[in-house]
Amino acid sequence: MTTITTPPGHQRILTGDRPTGPLHIGHLFATLRSRVAFQDNGIDTMILIADLQVITDRDAIGDVRSAALGQVADYLATGIDPTRSTIFAHSAVPAIGQLTLPFLSLVSDAELRRNPTVKDELAATDGRPLSGLLLTYPVHQAADILAVHGNVVPVGRDQLPHLEQARVIARRFNARYGADYFTEPEALLTRAPVVPGLDGRKMSTSRGNGLELGMTADATAARIRKARTDSQRRITFDPDRRPEVSSMLRITALFTGETPEQVAERIGDGGAAALKRELTTAVNDGLAEHRRRRAEFAADPAYLRDVVRAGNARAAALADRTLADVFELMGMSY
Numbered sequence: 374m375t376t377i378t379t380p381p382g383h384q385r386i387l388t389g390d391r392p393t394g395p396l397h398i399g400h401l402f403a404t405l406r407s408r409v410a411f412q413d414n415g416i417d418t419m420i421l422i423a424d425l426q427v428i429t430d431r432d433a434i435g436d437v438r439s440a441a442l443g444q445v446a447d448y449l450a451t452g453i454d455p456t457r458s459t460i461f462a463h464s465a466v467p468a469i470g471q472l473t474l475p476f477l478s479l480v481s482d483a484e485l486r487r488n489p490t491v492k493d494e495l496a497a498t499d500g501r502p503l504s505g506l507l508l509t510y511p512v513h514q515a516a517d518i519l520a521v522h523g524n525v526v527p528v529g530r531d532q533l534p535h536l537e538q539a540r541v542i543a544r545r546f547n548a549r550y551g552a553d554y555f556t557e558p559e560a561l562l563t564r565a566p567v568v569p570g571l572d573g574r575k576m577s578t579s580r581g582n583g584l585e586l587g588m589t590a591d592a593t594a595a596r597i598r599k600a601r602t603d604s605q606r607r608i609t610f611d612p613d614r615r616p617e618v619s620s621m622l623r624i625t626a627l628f629t630g631e632t633p634e635q636v637a638e639r640i641g642d643g644g645a646a647a648l649k650r651e652l653t654t655a656v657n658d659g660l661a662e663h664r665r666r667r668a669e670f671a672a673d674p675a676y677l678r679d680v681v682r683a684g685n686a687r688a689a690a691l692a693d694r695t696l697a698d699v700f701e702l703m704g705m706s707y
């Protein structure tokens with residue numbers, strides 16, 4: 374064997390986001406803060422701008438670069454320190470793509486077609502045919518994890534099938550080539566609260582029910598003002614029967630550190646108008662510092678690109694070494 378890229382016991386976190394649009398408060402509570410905590414605990418943290426996943430399920434990909442740089446501004450504003458953590462992009466690390474080919478030989482098409490997350494994503498495309506990339510992107514994702522020997526992957530539930538796929542690929546590669554080379558990555562299920570959108574459904578930019586981190590305070594107020602509620606005057610926390618009101622209570626509570634019931638109690642007979650005022654203040658106060666820092670970073674796209682380029686170089690060095698090891702083990706080094 375040639376090189377060992379992760380010393381025994383070394384933890385390397387790999388996680389990432391698709392640059393499909395602005396990050397919202399769901400990302401802040403679900404993932405961004407915990408990444409900063411990993412970094413601050415001295416864990417090697419790598420954050421992937423999963424740009425090659427943007428083309429899995431959509432034709433209109435938008436301005437990927439500005440979405441990616443906005444994402445980086447949010448990472449930095451949350452406290453990701455590019456001298457300690459690595460931010461990099463799929464497209465800048467060709468070895469990830471190359472590693473995908475031998476990995477594809479280790480999975481069956483039936484296995485790929487069974488992947489529940491891929492099925493859900495296909496179902497959400499309104500009849501678009503299953504593209505070869507959508508079918509196989511979990512294998513590409515296994516390559517992005519294993520290329521840098523990420524061994525801890527903090528994820529939401531929807532990503533568990535992909536993590537399992539990566540573990541299977543690591544195992545099968547080791548078995549087929551008689552090597553103890555890849556470590557099976559461990560999923561770290563984030564216990565963070567799922568932040569509902571203003572309408573009670575999952576928060577998502579495309580549904581227009583989200584509150585983006587980079588919005589101005591005025592735009593936040595306007596979005597909340599326009600959101601639907603119900604006609605019951607007394608505010609109560611009742612997620613089944615009052616999804617909109619309950620979501621607003623939940624979001625307020627996340628920022629104020631209360632329980633949703635406590636917020637409801639406080640508002641009482643104040644009605645939806647008072648609830649919306651509370652929510653607007655909680656979000657705008659809670660995000661003021663993040664937004665100030667974000668705006669500073671966003672004003673300097675050259676710096677943001679430097680951050681990504683430095684991350685790309687580090688990730689590419691790791692991935693190139695992995696690819697060389699893999700070809701060596703496969704008897705394909707000349």
Ligand code: TRP
Binds near residue numbers: 389528
């Ligand atoms: N599939 C993830 C998402 O859509 C993004 C992603 C790509 C990822 N590669 C990853 C997440 C590796 C964790 C680890 O959000």
